[in-house]
Amino acid sequence: MNKWVLGVMFGVMALIFVGCASFGSFGRVINVGMATNYPPLAFDKGGQVQGVEVDFANALGEFLNASVNIKTYSWQALLEALDAGEIDVVMSGVSITDKRKERALFSDPYMEIGQMAIIRTEDAGRLASKSALLSEAYRVGYSLNTTGQHFVTSKLKNAKQIGFATSTDGIEALINNKIDYFVHDAPTVWHLTSSYPTDDRIFGLYTPLTDEYLAWAVKTGNVELQQELNTALESWKATGFLKSTLSKWIPVSVVLSEPEA
Secondary structure (H helix, E strand, O other), X not given: OOHHHHHHHHHHHHHHHHHHHHHHHOOOEEEEEEOOXXXXXXXXXXXXXXXXXXXXXXXXXXXXXXXXXEEEOOHHHHHHHHHOOOOOEEEEEEEOOHHHHOOEEEOOOOEEEOEEEEEEHHHHHHHOOHHHXXXXXXXXXXXXXXXXXXXXXXXXXXXXXXXXXXXXXXXXXXXXXXXXXXXXXXXXXXXXXXXXXXXXOEEEEOOOOOOEEEEEEEEOOOHHHHHHHHHHHHHHHHHOHHHHHHHHHOOOOOOOOOOOO
């Protein structure tokens, strides 16, 4: 083998080595679980997952110098997927609750929300007050396995309660006069009733019914990833990325305060 051929071979091997070394620096993969039934946080549009959480997931990959693999599940299956190790983090508009903290570790919150209600526009004159809802005299819908369900079943025990698989099903029932109120997280209510184009048949009640905080969930014991998420959040707050991303998708002012201990 002549020296020229040998030199070429060593050169190719060196390039391969450098390429492998570069790939290794980007070799970390973070599997992110989302449910695509929560616009504007995570939703499917034309076969593509979009929303607040998608932007955050992609930014997290850049921040941690990692590849992000978004995996979609039903809302009910997200924590099971986390328990099973199929995903590393749930980024899907998850409210922090005591019950959920028994199953997962949460990052610091990135947004303060609450449950809100939607009614038919034609009923605004008689149903727009919080007191009307709390009178428990009306039919109230909610999405299954959500904090909206918890609010309705625990606070409106005498109302006629109707659960729906998705918020779309709930809104359709509201429009078709099968329920009088539909209760869901604030981002959904804001998205459906305050951004153009909106359906003029529905009317959002922006008075919060609860105080809740959205955060990301990791598997119990994964303190390292939890800390990485918190570091990313602190950086995004300082640079304004957190606020600008929320403002991009949510057409109202959102102020993040710290939850009480």
